[in-house]
Amino acid sequence: xxxxxxxxxxxxxxxxxxxxxxxxxxxxxxxxxxxxxxxxxxxxxxxxxxxxxxxxxxxxxxxxxxxxxxxxxxxxxxxxxxxxxxxxxxxxxxxxxxxxxxxxxx
Amino acid sequence: xxxxxxxxxxxxxxxxxxxxxxxxxxxxxxxxxxxxxxxxxxxxxxxxxxxxxxxxxxxxxxxxxxxxxxxxxxxxxxxxxxxxxxxxxxxxxxxxxxxxxxxxxxxxxxxxxxxxxxxxxxxxxxxxxxxxxxxxxxxxxxxxxxxxxxxxxxxxxxxxxxxxxxxxxxxxxxxxxxxxxxxxxxxxxxxxxxxxxxxxxxxxxxxxxx
Numbered sequence: 331x332x333x334x335x336x337x338x339x340x341x342x343x344x345x346x347x348x349x350x351x352x353x354x355x356x357x358x359x360x361x362x363x364x365x366x367x368x369x370x371x372x373x374x375x376x377x378x379x380x381x382x383x384x385x386x387x388x389x390x391x392x393x394x395x396x397x398x399x400x401x402x403x404x405x406x407x408x409x410x411x412x413x414x415x416x417x418x419x420x421x422x423x424x425x426x427x428x429x430x431x432x433x434x435x436x
Numbered sequence: 437x438x439x440x441x442x443x444x445x446x447x448x449x450x451x452x453x454x455x456x457x458x459x460x461x462x463x464x465x466x467x468x469x470x471x472x473x474x475x476x477x478x479x480x481x482x483x484x485x486x487x488x489x490x491x492x493x494x495x496x497x498x499x500x501x502x503x504x505x506x507x508x509x510x511x512x513x514x515x516x517x518x519x520x521x522x523x524x525x526x527x528x529x530x531x532x533x534x535x536x537x538x539x540x541x542x543x544x545x546x547x548x549x550x551x552x553x554x555x556x557x558x559x560x561x562x563x564x565x566x567x568x569x570x571x572x573x574x575x576x577x578x579x580x581x582x583x584x585x586x587x588x589x590x591x592x593x594x595x596x597x598x599x600x601x602x603x604x605x606x607x608x609x610x611x612x613x614x615x616x617x618x619x620x621x622x623x624x625x626x627x628x629x630x631x632x633x634x635x636x637x638x639x640x641x642x643x644x645x646x
Contacts, residue, residue: 334492335462338483342499343473347529349503353510354517354528368639371544373512375605376612377505378596380632381533383617386589388628393620401586402593409597416442422590423446427583 397435401426440554443534446587448561448568449579450477454484455569461487464570471566475532475559479503482625501626508633509536516546530555534588537595604638611635 386402387393401422408418429435454477458467461484474480479502486495510528513536517524531551535558539550579585600606612635616628623631 334487335466338487338492338495338499339462339466339470339473341496342479342483342503343470345500346474346476346479346503346506349500349506350510350528350531351525352507353512353514354524355521357511357514365640367544368641369636370512370515370639371542372605372608372636372639373508373633374540374542374544375596375599375609376633376635377508377512377629378537378592378599379609379613380616380629381537382589382592382596383613384620384625384628385592386586387617388620388625391621391624393617397580397583398586398589401583402589405586405590405593409594415439415591415594418594419442419446419587419590422586423583425583426586427581430581430583 394436397426397429400429400435439538440535440557442587443538443554443591444557444561446584447477447534447558448565449582449584451562451565451567452569452572453579454481455566455571457481457484457488457569458566459570467570468563468566471563474499474503475529475562476503476506477562479626498624498626501624501630504626505533505629505633506531508630508636509533512536512544513539513546513551515544516548516551518548518552527552527555530559532558534558534591537592540595540599542599542601604641608635608638611638 382402386398387395404425405418405422408421413421426435451471454471455467458470458480461467462470467484470480470483479499482502483495483499486498509531513528513531514524516539517527527548532555535551535554536546538554539547541547596609600609612632615635616632619628619631
């Protein structure tokens with residue numbers, strides 16, 4: 331097992347460092363052509379939206395509606411009311427925890 | 437930096453169950469090295485749980501796929517990272533979803549100092565949490581009981597709200613979310629996020645018409 335453990339740690343570690351390093355190594359410190367700026371500006375909203383839906387609704391290759399969705403909905407309401415970030419995060423966690431404690435949602 | 441504190445608590449608490457699980461599947465030293473080099477909760481969690489069900493190859497593939505988003509994320513922060521090269525490459529290792537998101541200043545720009553500062557705080561929290569789980573075991577219990585898993589999408593939603601500046605960014609967010617959601621049942625975890633990133637090619641539209 332420990333042999334496999336080091337193999338997994340080494341490949342995933344080296345792979346992750348390579349993934350994180352590629353962009354900054356190839357693109358950093360250089361003036362980028364204008365069209366790249368337009369693409370990069372949209373990368374953040376696109377990836378954030380993808381992170382939200384996968385972290386809130388993804389199970390193991392299945393879409394699920396559980397307490398995370400309730401927490402996210404509470405966060406959306408708090409954001410619409412212009413609540414501070416800390417309040418939004420605590421509220422999301424509290425609503426999800428509450429829904430689980432009451433047995434309403436998994 | 438104040439923005440990073442609640443995130444650090446959440447990230448640290450998520451390190452604990454990773455540590456608990458990793459102690460059996462990897463052993464203490466490899467598990468700590470894993471946290472230090474890979475520094476990505478979702479990928480590490482997936483790897484240790486897949487090792488538990490027997491597949492070394494499956495665990496490696498899942499870990500790499502889950503971290504493949506760091507290729508586009510790395511590209512997005514590249515222009516904002518400090519010089520010289522060695523500082524840029526080191527700072528890039530500290531970029532995780534949460535530090536990337538709170539350092540985002542919109543319009544493709546990132547706060548380089550926030551990337552570094554928040555990255556360091558989150559790195560310390562992740563290492564501490566992992567170590568606590570490896571040593572202290574299961575005292576904390578399941579962080580899901582505290583609803584902590586709902587705090588992460590809530591964070592990303594809060595940050596997305598600040599990113600929607602015009603119709604194009606709204607369309608990109610909606611399309612990106614829809615693509616990711618639609619793919620979840622059909623592809624391994626991590627792939628939906630990569631696939632969604634093609635939406636940013638909408639930015640190739642000439643600015644005058646946007």
